[in-house]
Amino acid sequence: MQNKTLCIIPARGGSKRIPRKNIKLFCGKPIIAYSIEAAIESGLFDEVMVSTDDKEIAEIAQQYGASIPFLRSEKNANDYATTIDVIEEVLSAYEANGQHFDLACCIYATAPFVSPSLLKSAHNILISEALDCIFPAVQYSHPVQRALIQNKQGRVVMREPKHQFTRSQDLEKIYHDVGIFYFVKTKAITIKKQLWTDNTSIIELKETETQDIDTLEDWAIAEIKFKLLNDPKT
Numbered sequence: 001m002q003n004k005t006l007c008i009i010p011a012r013g014g015s016k017r018i019p020r021k022n023i024k025l026f027c028g029k030p031i032i033a034y035s036i037e038a039a040i041e042s043g044l045f046d047e048v049m050v051s052t053d054d055k056e057i058a059e060i061a062q063q064y065g066a067s068i069p070f071l072r073s074e075k076n077a078n079d080y081a082t083t084i085d086v087i088e089e090v091l092s093a094y095e096a097n098g099q100h101f102d103l104a105c106c107i108y109a110t111a112p113f114v115s116p117s118l119l120k121s122a123h124n125i126l127i128s129e130a131l132d133c134i135f136p137a138v139q140y141s142h143p144v145q146r147a148l149i150q151n152k153q154g155r156v157v158m159r160e161p162k163h164q165f166t167r168s169q170d171l172e173k174i175y176h177d178v179g180i181f182y183f184v185k186t187k188a189i190t191i192k193k194q195l196w197t198d199n200t201s202i203i204e205l206k207e208t209e210t211q212d213i214d215t216l217e218d219w220a221i222a223e224i225k226f227k228l229l230n231d232p233k234t
Contacts, residue, residue: 013054
């Protein structure tokens with residue numbers, strides 16, 4: 001029996017650091033369009049929906065093919081609502097309407113580096129390895145074991161002095177989440193009330209394949225990376 005699969009794209013209207021961030025033009029079109037189009041083109045989803053409290057965002061999302069079956073509640077449209085809060089609200093609303101989904105992928109609205117092939121790879125690993133969750137991550141560019149801190153006297157010291165002379169290739173690889181998407185089994189995360197469980201894995205990306213976008217400077221860097229990745233000459 002085929003799993004019913006839902007794509008959820010959270011996009012509230014009250015972004016603070018970059019006003020109207022979720023629909024700001026990115027390389028010529030609203031940034032949310034990239035998430036919607038990648039989800040639709042992947043062919044993985046029975047439905048691609050946007051969870052928003054904002055009518056303008058809803059209208060733009062619908063123009064690019066997403067559904068808006070309901071607006072997000074006021075409770076989950078504030079600065080404190082978590083991704084799991086939004087997912088649970090969406091799944092509960094569908095359940096109340098008699099629609100159950102076995103899998104869900106929460107793709108952030110500001111994730112222009114997401115692609116149909118990346119979503120398909122994540123879906124395949126989620127199923128083949130029987131995971132609860134999988135998401136993209138990037139290895140730290142410099143070994144964090146060699147991080148520097150300042151002591152009380154203002155002098156620089158190593159946070160982990162034991163690794164001062166350890167070869168880089170002998171240090172454990174350490175990764176960070178890049179905030180593109182989480183592909184999950186809905187039953188597992190609903191029971192455990194969290195996205196990351198002890199049965200979670202990652203898809204490793206290169207630093208050039210993603211960019212956290214929290215400031216206008218981040219935005220400019222992301223556009224440069226995006227253009228380089230999509231330039232047929234490179």
